[in-house]
Amino acid sequence: MADARAGRVDASVAALKPIKNADAQELLCKLYSSVDARDAAISACESAVSLAPSNSDYALELARVYGNKADHSGTFTGMRMVSKIRTNFEKAVQLNxxxxxxxxxxxxxxxxxxxxxxxxxxxxxxxxxxxxxxxxxxxxxxxxxxxxxxxxxxxxxxxxxxxxxxGHTPEAYVDLAGFYRSRKQNDRAVENARLALAADTHRGPDTLDAAKILIDLQHPADAVNGLRAYLNTQQAGVSAFAQAHVLLGNALRATGDTAGAQKEFAAALALAPNYDAARKGAGQ
Known part of the structure; x- marks a missing residue:
């Protein structure tokens, strides 16, 4: 739907909540995930799987949101979710x-x-x-x-x-950047993150992943143009525009552009008023 492609999270959620079919619930799941609303994402994905238990994509998405929740939880909660993650990944493969x-x-x-x-x-x-x-x-x-x-x-x-x-894909450059970063070879990580941005001409999730690496490694100026290009690109499905605005805000703030950063956090909040990362960036 148009609101989802434009990143209008709250408007999309309001429109989709009354629709009790699997496609709508999976879309809700992705929308919630785009603004780190992990519990709501799990609930929506569980509904999608319950409504369409033979759909591999829904099982895969559910496994991913369980994994995201586990990654951002304490050890005990994370361990409790491992069997759910494995079961749904395995189910996704069995179904397709x-x-x-x-x-x-x-x-x-x-x-x-x-x-x-x-x-x-x-x-x-x-x-x-x-x-x-x-x-x-x-x-x-x-x-x-x-x-x-x-x-x-x-x-x-x-x-x-x-x-x-x-294939010289953006994903491959991001993977190399992540590997080098994990081995504290930061110059090589930055080089490959830059190459990922150059390769991702369609401006998809790899642009966001490369930008995160550049910001974390204190090269925010390199991330700015890629993030702006992402925000100016029509996404095929659910966009992560709120997340991109927050990343751009963080990058601009790191370069000293405080006013520009605040504009980006405000833009994120206009799309998703309850997005914690945007509220934090805006000082709320």
Whole structure:
């Protein structure tokens, strides 16, 4: 819907809440996720899965919002949610065995989670093989994650570079930037984040991810143009314009442009008045 593509979160939520079908509930889930309303996102995604239990995409989205909640919770809450995350990732793959997104996310879960909760490198390697004919880039990406988890940095870097060679996608540059950042090779991280912005001509989520890295590594000026380009691009689905305004506000504030930053936080609040990150930025 037009409001969702334009990032008008509150208007979209108000329109969608009365609609009790799976598509509307999944869209609600994505809208809530775009402004970190994690509990509301979980509730909406659970409704979508309940209404359409054979839909792989809905199971995948539910696993992702459970994961987002776990990442921002304490250890006890996070551990309680692990089985829900794994179950829904596995369900998404079972419902659509050729879904690159579902296979990739399940593989990442297996690579990162300990065996006691259903993870394991062997399970992840099986998915590397399954991904290879579907997406060589994602296959290399998962192999890199497995190697990085095992602290085999040489192999991990080689696999991330193989991901990049498979298509020179913005995602591959972001992945390399994230790897270098985790290894405190900040100059290389910044270089690849800049390359991600240059490669993401369609201005999707990779622009936001690259901008976050640049801001965190104290190169906010490099993020500004990419974020402005994102905000001037019509998104195909749910936009993250409120999040982009907050990131741009943070970048501008870091460059010393306090007035410009406040305008961006105000723009985010106009789209989503209860967005905590925007309220914090605006000093509310």
């Amino acid at each position: 065995p050729k879904s690159v997104e579902a296979l990739s996310d399940l593989g990442q879960f297996y690579a990162e989670a300990p065996g006691i909760v259903g993870g394991g490198a062997d399970k992840a390697r099986d998915l590397v093989t399954r991904l290879q004919p579907l997406s060589p880039a994602r296959s290399h990406r998962l192999a890199a994650m497995i190697a990085a988890k095992a602290k085999d940095d040489t192999t991990a870097e080689a696999e991330y570079r193989a991901e990049l060679a498979a």
